[in-house]
Amino acid sequence: MNKKLLRPPGALAEIDFSAKCIRCGKCSQSCPYKSIKTATLLDGLTVMGTPFIKAREMPCYLCMKCPPVCPSGALDRKLKNKQDVRMGTARINKKQCLAWQGTLCRSCYQSCPVFDEAIKMDNELRPVVDEKKCVGCGICENVCPVEPAAIEVKAK
Amino acid sequence: MRIRVLRRIAQILTVFLIIAIPVLNKKGVTLITGTLYSLSVDGIWITDPLSGFQVIISSFSADRILLLSMVIPAALALAFGRVFCGWMCPQNAISEFFDYISRKIPPLPPFSKGGMGGFQIFNITPSAKPRYVIMFLLLVSAPLLGFPVANLISAPGIISVQVSKYFYEGIVGLELGLIGIIVISEVFIIRRGWCNYICPVGSFLGIFRFKRTMKVIYTEDSEHTCGGCMECVTACQLGLNPMEGRIYPLCHNCGDCIDICEKIKSRGKPLSFKF
Structure with a gap:
């Protein structure tokens, strides 16, 4: 397992998360969008049974239903505000991005739940991510019309 | 045969719950959620003591809710012994079923040793030592490797999580193969060997025992x-x-x-x- 998994909202830093996650699968059951998948043996021994999100398939819509169901505190149960979520940060691949390559596109900008804060349009109408505001939900990655996505969430 | 009838009801009910919980949760009925690692029943939290203990020793912290949620299974074990294993564990139900089947088939010559029917190669006197050595090694490696290592071979947990995964994602993980390995090894190598010699879940529940335990x-x-x-x-x-x-x-x-x-x-x- 080389690539870091994108964890559900409220997840502790990876090393603490790995130790605290009981692998019960309650968070995936609580997810109304079925965004939260369960890692298997093939994803690696240390992450087997842990929850993760494949944003391109189904991002996190920040309904905040999963943190309160965590029995072990691997997800911060007190987390309520979606603006405080830090799952990761969106990164734009400017060589892939339509807007950065001169075609009009504002898919990510328009669908960002932290609207006009986490993703802003610059003077030349190109999207720019504010890493301090980005919650890492992956909705931008999900809606990006380019294949592969020109904006991707890097897990924290 | 009163005890067995009650026990079968408990076993069937557990298997039913393992399937019904994810199915109902998917439909939005969230009265009972979770898997055999951790359940919540209308706000009452129940956590497998082995998993909870591993989380505590590998994260060096004790979450209050986690500790409280281990009380019910611990109390159940203190009162009635390892009834989780005998009366609820889906792996025990599967193992019992295949043991029953294998004893209905007349043993072939290479497997006819043992005297009690069945196909097992080894016929050994049960001992609790191996299972405690295995549990000790798993519990020591949890803080060293930084994750609940014993959950890798927790058969009831794996069954329950994979059933849930199947209903949510339509696929299961390779780890479900452990159940097949257990069944094959119990039918052909050591009778009920997993439950008797290896399973860390049962070993841990076996710790909760005192003079007045049933x-x-x-x-x-x-x-x-x-x-x-x-x-x-x-x-x-x-x-x-x-x-x-x-x-x-x-x-x-x-x-x-x-x-x-x-x-x-x-x-x-x-x-x-x-x-």
Whole structure:
């Protein structure tokens, strides 16, 4: 397992998360969008049974239903505000991005739940991510019309 | 056969819950959520003590809710012994089923050793030592490797999580293959070997035991007489001898020995459950 998994909202830093996650699968059951998948043996021994999100398939819509169901505190149960979520940060691949390559596109900008804060349009109408505001939900990655996505969430 | 009827109901109910919980949750019915690692029943949290303990020692912190959620299973074990294993564990139900089937088939020559039917290559006297060594190694490696290592081989947890995964994602993980490995090894290598010698979940539950924990008692006096028919020994899938007395912590209080004893002796049976 080389690539870091994108964890559900409220997840502790990876090393603490790995130790605290009981692998019960309650968070995936609580997810109304079925965004939260369960890692298997093939994803690696240390992450087997842990929850993760494949944003391109189904991002996190920040309904905040999963943190309160965590029995072990691997997800911060007190987390309520979606603006405080830090799952990761969106990164734009400017060589892939339509807007950065001169075609009009504002898919990510328009669908960002932290609207006009986490993703802003610059003077030349190109999207720019504010890493301090980005919650890492992956909705931008999900809606990006380019294949592969020109904006991707890097897990924290 | 009263005990066995109750036990079958408990086993079927557990399997039903394992399937019903994800199905209902998917439909938005969230009265009961979770898997056998951790359940919540209308706001009451229940966590597998082995998983909870591993989380505590590998994260060096004790979450209050996590600690409280381990009380019910620990209390159940303290009161009734390892009834989770005997009465609820889906792996035990699967193992029992295949053991029953394998004993219905006449053994072929290379497998005819053992004297009690079945296909197993080895016929060994049960001992609790291997399972505690395995549990100790798993518990030591949890903080060293930084994750709940024993959950890698927690059969009931894996079954329950994979059933849930199947209903949510339509696929299951390769780890479900462990169940097949357990069944094959129990049918062909050591009878009920996983439950008797390896399973860390059962070992951990076996720790919660004291003088008054429910146990199978053998009484031989003026009112209780044993004919020495040995049917209780044959009935025990774990290969224990309830007449000996030293069957704990291996015995998981399934009650099959008591049932068979009652069937043979309509009154004054020497075997019974006592606290």
